[in-house]
Amino acid sequence: MSIPIYLAHECTPLLPELLAREFRVFREPDSSIRGMVTSGSQGVSVGQMERLPNLQIIANFGVGVEQIDMQAAQARHIVVANTPDVLTESVAELALGLLLATARRLTVADRLVRERLWGKRNFPLGTQVYGKNCGVVGMGRIGQAIARRAEAFGMKIAYHTRNRRDLPYRFVTDLQALAQDSDFLVLALPGGPATEGMIEARVLAALGPTGILINVARGSVVDEPALVRALLTGQIGGAGLDVFAHEPQVPEELLDLEQVVLTPHLGSATEEARRAMAELCVANLRSFFAGEGALTPWP
Ligand code: 8YV
Numbered sequence: 001m002s003i004p005i006y007l008a009h010e011c012t013p014l015l016p017e018l019l020a021r022e023f024r025v026f027r028e029p030d031s032s033i034r035g036m037v038t039s040g041s042q043g044v045s046v047g048q049m050e051r052l053p054n055l056q057i058i059a060n061f062g063v064g065v066e067q068i069d070m071q072a073a074q075a076r077h078i079v080v081a082n083t084p085d086v087l088t089e090s091v092a093e094l095a096l097g098l099l100l101a102t103a104r105r106l107t108v109a110d111r112l113v114r115e116r117l118w119g120k121r122n123f124p125l126g127t128q129v130y131g132k133n134c135g136v137v138g139m140g141r142i143g144q145a146i147a148r149r150a151e152a153f154g155m156k157i158a159y160h161t162r163n164r165r166d167l168p169y170r171f172v173t174d175l176q177a178l179a180q181d182s183d184f185l186v187l188a189l190p191g192g193p194a195t196e197g198m199i200e201a202r203v204l205a206a207l208g209p210t211g212i213l214i215n216v217a218r219g220s221v222v223d224e225p226a227l228v229r230a231l232l233t234g235q236i237g238g239a240g241l242d243v244f245a246h247e248p249q250v251p252e253e254l255l256d257l258e259q260v261v262l263t264p265h266l267g268s269a270t271e272e273a274r275r276a277m278a279e280l281c282v283a284n285l286r287s288f289f290a291g292e293g294a295l296t297p298w299p
Pocket of ligand 1: 040
């Protein structure tokens with residue numbers, strides 16, 4: 001008899017299909033459940049774990065696991081696995097996409113053409129990224145993939161993380177100093193309590209009126225009201241944002257700002273990444289239940 005798995009969120013249409021080939025898939029909690037799949041944005045609460053007394057593994061569809069109650073999982077000896085690596089390149093591509101779109105005002109330009117205003121309205125000049133300073137906050141796999149791309153665009157890379165890494169980029173211990181030096185500040189750090197509100201008002205003030213903030217990490221890492229104020233008052237020059245504090249809500253004030261590019265948490269939303277994430281999720285469960293441990297356990 002195949003092992004009962006609770007698919008708490010669809011995550012991606014391919015996942016139910018892949019799971020059903022090897023497991024008995026439940027869409028509602030059941031006391032027989034031994035494995036569970038959740039998405040990075042939904043996580044798993046202690047209450048959910050209590051309703052699944054035989055749960056042995058949570059396979060997270062996504063790299064960020066901050067929505068899973070880790071203490072509760074550890075206390076119950078529940079293994080947590082995530083999907084690192086397979087989404088790195090897609091997330092980094094989106095970061096550069098947002099950076100270029102914001103610097104060159106691509107979304108505003110697109111609207112101008114669609115509104116048949118080409119030749120009728122002046123289009124303000126954009127900012128060249130070549131030769132500019134790119135500060136990366138968080139230098140894990142995704143941060144490094146972003147840095148490699150930004151470097152290829154001729155940008156000078158500096159970074160801030162908890163611990164310095166052996167990388168050919170300038171390490172800056174103080175986040176505010178990094179912001180001060182950066183034309184573009186790109187956020188690629190994990191969410192959760194340790195990073196909550198790290199991009200606070202003084203960091204935004206240091207980024208300055210021509211500085212551009214790019215966030216493909218988590219909305220929680222930014223003091224969102226401070227960001228809205230900084231954009232409204234011109235304290236920073238612009239922002240490219242894929243993540244928000246209370247998704248899917250986006251602060252109303254941002255919707256009319258031309259210097260802001262907004263996307264609905266699309267970092268890993270490519271055919272390639274989502275397929276690989278679904279496959280890794282299933283592979284984690286397969287390996288675990290074969291007695292070989294999860295392939296990519298967290299931490
Ligand atoms: C996903 C993500 O969109 O991997 C992550 O942590 O934020 C994204 O890849 C998300 O996990 C799906 O809910």
